[in-house]
Amino acid sequence: MRVLFVASEMAPWVKVGGLGDVLGSLPPALRALGVDVRVCLPAHAGVLDRAPEPRLVERFEVHHQKGPMLVEVFESRLGDLPVYLISGPTIPRDAAVYSADMGEEAPRFVLFSLAALELAKRLSVDVLHCHDWHAAAATWQLARRREVDPALRGMTSLLTVHNLPYAGHGAAGALYDFGIQATDDDRLPEHLRHTPLGLGLVAADAISTVSRGYAREILTAHYGHGFEHLLSTRREDLYGIMNGLDLARWDPATDPALPAGFSADALAGRRACRRELAHALGLPQDRPIVAVVSRLVSQKGIDVALRALRAVSDRVSVALLGEGDPHLEHEVRSLAAAFPAHVSATIGFDAALARRMYGGADMVLMPSRYEPCGMTQMIGMRYGCVPVACETGGLADTVLDLDLSEAPTGVLFPEPTAAS
Template sequence: MRVLSVASECAPLVKTGGLADVVGALPAALADFGVDMRVMLPGYRPVMHLLNDAHVIWQDPALFGGAARVLEGRAGGLDVLIVDAPHLFDRPGGPYLDEDWRDWPDNIDRFAALCRAAEAIAAGQWHDWQPEIVHCHDWQAGLLPYFLKQSHVPVPSVLTVHNIAFNGSTAADAVRRLGLDAADFHPDGYEFWGQVSTLKAGLVWADAITTVSPTYAKELTTPQFGLGLEGVIRAREGDLTGILNGIDTETWDPSRDAHVVQFDTAEGKRRATRALKEELGLPPGEGPLAVVVSRLSAQKGLDLLLEALPGFLDRGGMLALLGSGEPALEQGWRDAARQHPGVAVRIGYDEALAHRMMAGGEAVLVPSRFEPCGLTQLYGLRYGAVPVVARTGGLADTVIHANAAALATGVATGIVHDPGSVAALSGALETLADLYADRDGWTSIIRRAMSHPVGWDGSAERYAALYRSLSSSRTE
């Protein structure tokens, strides 16, 4: 089965978050289930530099203000289709922001162009390979299901919502410029509070909707998590499926990871912990070393962790943090590192250090207020960094709380607490310190965590089944 995956980022070519990891991992995972997936991406500067064996498969002399073409080739070990439109994508800065961290003012147009190019490929403009399914990711590809229906292209579409907080809204005067039918600008169409929402367009017109965990799928039907789109999601609930993300277990393998002191047992992990403490200048200590690898934002709950931190340090705990984000939180964590010898902070992102944090960390903290799926806790499980997570989204679906029953039956893989509460987070950190003090019991939790399945096999099988069901419905 041929599937075109359309996204704004894809690891290892361009990445700002977990979306890229998912888009990059799916082709190999799905190949085992008979799916030939090609990834379509914008031709950002870094992507164009990585593209090999490219040839032109489609051209448009005037795509949103300039000449564009689609190149087919290889990059980062993937079969890719790249939208080469220099007037839209050949820019400094990142995929969405300029060098001063401001949104590109034409982002809606840029990703509408991506969708128009994908529409052409879905319609058979490349004769060598026509997709049977189009898989769209987040608001950046949200207009594609609408364009396919508008043009009567008989290729089913799947929309995956990775984070509904980003809905791709723009002013209503964009309707004509984007090539939308003004008759669809209404509450049951793509209109959202007087604006155009590209994500809502996808939610309304996609043939199937997925999101990245079963719990997040349920949460999205509520006002707290649906953020104004819960009505349309409830209306499409029969077409909504929550499919957990996985991780690349070859890239993230503690027994073969070139970035870390390699290990494959709970006992071997202690060497990695000692090495991380030495690297970060932390004291030897007797308490647990907790790590955070995260964007620094209120969504991630890292303001709550700052408040809960002193109590954890008083219990002998230590904390290492790697991340960047909101300036106030960056400063707060810098201050914490200056005030406490048991706290090490690195502002920025370093992929190799992220691996060493997972290898050396004895616990990984993910206190998010909401988390559609989360990958950090999966990396923690893989490397024996016991997850301490909020009970929300995919965090709730992937970590088995160490209550008395789970400990007695040997199934506990982490600690789960209520989201959005300093008191609940403080209690979870106390539980962490208590469990860590029982060295034999702690070793058992690490072993169970490291054996917990975190790869893509089960989820890839569910995606393949969804694609086939849509294809069968089309031919009936």
């Protein structure tokens, strides 16, 4: 069986969040099991400079209202995994992975989706596995075109939703320019009928999301963001499949970012990691160290975390690492300024520091308002950093609570509030 993963990012070449981690680990794992897996990415964010020896393998045109757009496809490899990089007029090679400007972002990902479908056809793919709104238009076009194109009739589609609220709002103009009309499916509210994710969820042969808990939650009005009625009618096609952690890439016994290796059976190295982390961040050794390693956005409950940490600032040390919303970045800096002796704040993303925080902190705090899966809690458990998390989505599926389990792995609290 030949499977083509279609997504906007893949670690280590181009990564912003958990999607990049999934694409960097799941396809190689499936390939090792004997599945003919390939990956398709946009040639953006300088990925052509990081991919080893990319070679041009395809050229073809994609329809556009102003005239056909020439697309080029480059092939490279991540180990023995074939990776295809799509380049075209609306896919800037030096652009950031994502943009707040939908006038730039929507044409990029619509062209990418349609080019990925054409590539899948040329590769005689059996399963087109699309991820999030950035690739969802491919599932819609596949459903439309296989009715008239014999070369597509044997191809099925799977659309994986990593974060439902990100639907591609504002992409209607780009869809129209590439010849894609809004759906009239009344299971969707009007404002979602011209979004790439809305089209994809209507058309995909199967839908998955990244935990069983999130699959249940998105059937409700609170978490469904307008998609709940459609998803409820497609319940039989909806699967919750937990993301996994690559235990070879995340191994505290061999992690080169740590000052000392350790394992569950040999914890002396973890004590050394804790001492080094406290010293490096200027934190006292005699307080529990609470880590926050996160995008600084409302979804992650960062405002909740800051209020809670301020309330217990006389009892714990805090290490914060992340970037995102400028207002939340300011609030993080303000907390560190108010308690400089026992709060450290690093704005930005530092992969090595993140690993040292997992390996040296006592707890990792995750007060997410919703969390489709979450990787931080899994890494924390792997590195002996106890997750303290809101009981939602994938967090509830993976963290075994101290008061509810005979073999606890963390602490769950019921609501994303400072009091909780």
